Amino acid sequence: MPAVDMGSFGEPYLAQLETFLRGHHRTLWTLDLTNDLNVPAFATASRRIDGAPEQILFGFGAHLDARIALLRAVTEHNQMLSQILYAPADSPPGADLTDKGTVEWLRTATVANQPYLLPGPGPARVASDFRFCRTDDLKDDVLACDGIARQRGTELLVLDLTRREVGLPVVKVVVPGLRHFWTRFAPGRLYDVPVRLGWLQQPLREEDLNPIPMFL
Template sequence: VTFLGRFDDNAASAAGTPAAPGAAIVIAGSEQEDTGQNGRSSGEGPMPIHNYIAGHNFALPQPGIEGLKSGLRSKSAGKGMTDEQARASGLAEALERYSGVFMGEEPRRRARFIDLGEDEVVDPRRCMLFSERQYAEREIWRKRASSFQYVPLPFDEQAELDWSPVWSLSEGRQKYLPSSYLYYGHPEGGRFCTADSNGCAAGNTLEEAILQGFFELVERDAVAAWWYNRIPRPAVDLDSFDLDYVRALETFLARHHREFWVLDLTHDFGIPVMAAITRRIDKPVEDIVFAFGAHFDPRIALTRALSEMGQFLPAVLHMPSDGSGEYAYPDPHSLEWWRNARLADHPYLSPASELPARKISDFQNLQSDDIAEEVRCCQQLVEERGMEILVLDQTRPDIGLPVVKVIVPGMRHFWARFAPGRLYDVPVALGWLDAQKREEDLNPVAMFV
């Protein structure tokens, strides 16, 4: 397999050497080439949307009949500013998901939580972050028939479970999490824990995979703070980025009677996080589509959000203006959103009118020419906020593509996870809200992408 581009949207770099799961992870330096992603030489022509699907999406948890009824997407997907980027992205995601499937050969130990030492075990409740109310209303969540909103049983400290090793970059030693939290399809999955792809990433090197997995954690943590608290955020001044890709996308969407804009969701980590949003403007049903991106380089954060938005557009672009027709994506929660959501009913999707648009010069760019230094920067950002960064190396010897799952207990998935913590604390600390919201006042629309 020849990969056609760096998975972080940069130029290709050398492949890394697989490590044993739970082994010590040593961050090695490597030079990165300039991004070259200025949007001026992509050669896309009139169609700036590039998508591929590949293989089965093992990362969608489908516990029992609820998963079968939910109709969720069954493929991995890739996107990019160019056809080559999209193909590489789709193949990499398929291999990433395959590498995370439980095969029975993963290192495990059988134990009860209460029998493991405090210094060697990570409480999975700090990673999942379900609230006591969610556990109490578990049956209500289950009836929604969405794997994205599945609430497991309350964690039982007395239960004997499989535990697998992860490596703490922060403490330089091995720790344990339930195997069912770490690997798709583990026999105990869906009981107390269910594996998902949050923080999972492939890369040309182990360090690159860690970096991309961490960016996903930051993206979803920021999205959760914005979405569930329904906080209007400033627009991104797209003209200041001066990207031909953005102009081509604007022209393309206008032909389909759509407008689009981008919000700045950057939160306390200071890493650029953006939300790209588009809606139909020629019919009452607005077919609102949104997607997200995060990266040290604000240009890459922007193009990631826009190209990911392009992944969802084929489901709605063909819809006629009279409101007839069938959407091309059968997920019931997406269909409910497209058929009913209006910008007027979800004002947090619009740019905050009282805040100035954010120019490219307003964003901090922490990217360097040393990927190991970038990983250390991520580690420092985590530890400054009183948290710990953990890494599971999921690289498979039969594949050889470096794949990791990055875990930061305390950081929030953008699915509905309502335990106390950053979801409530960060918006107040940043001045986005005057006071914390109550759980019952959070956005009733659970994130469904």
């Protein structure tokens, strides 16, 4: 996937974070995951560059405003930083974590054995490459998302789960056909969209998909 030039967004926080991570011998980068929905989506990752294990961390963000999408990816990435940067020097990566998938990732994953984490060839995407489609009205933003779904042959379904005795508004939103980041491998967009966008020449088979389940 293409790299994203984070500096092009003019956010001082991002420059400060890169400087902070360099001080801890880590490098930071972002990939553009935006697909046929044209809603800006990013993955931000970092890794150690002073030895093994690389302790690769990552986070994701999507939003109608590309700047907010990028900041969300970065802040999700940051949620695991304390587990790495402030762990006792004599403890292995993830020693205080209970999720086996996360621990295995922190101890064994590298950009060499997980090369999809690195940017693909070609110029990096900049802030001006992303169409700003956010409005000043949340309702209009929701209707815009519904329109995007309808353009792709699906719809935005909203279930009101608010409990009267609590009074806190709660809804569940589902877009049939879109894929969760969990392991959902039935036929559909997961296989079709990469071909439609020219990322692949033909659909992958299920056995060719990334075998590492999402553990965030």
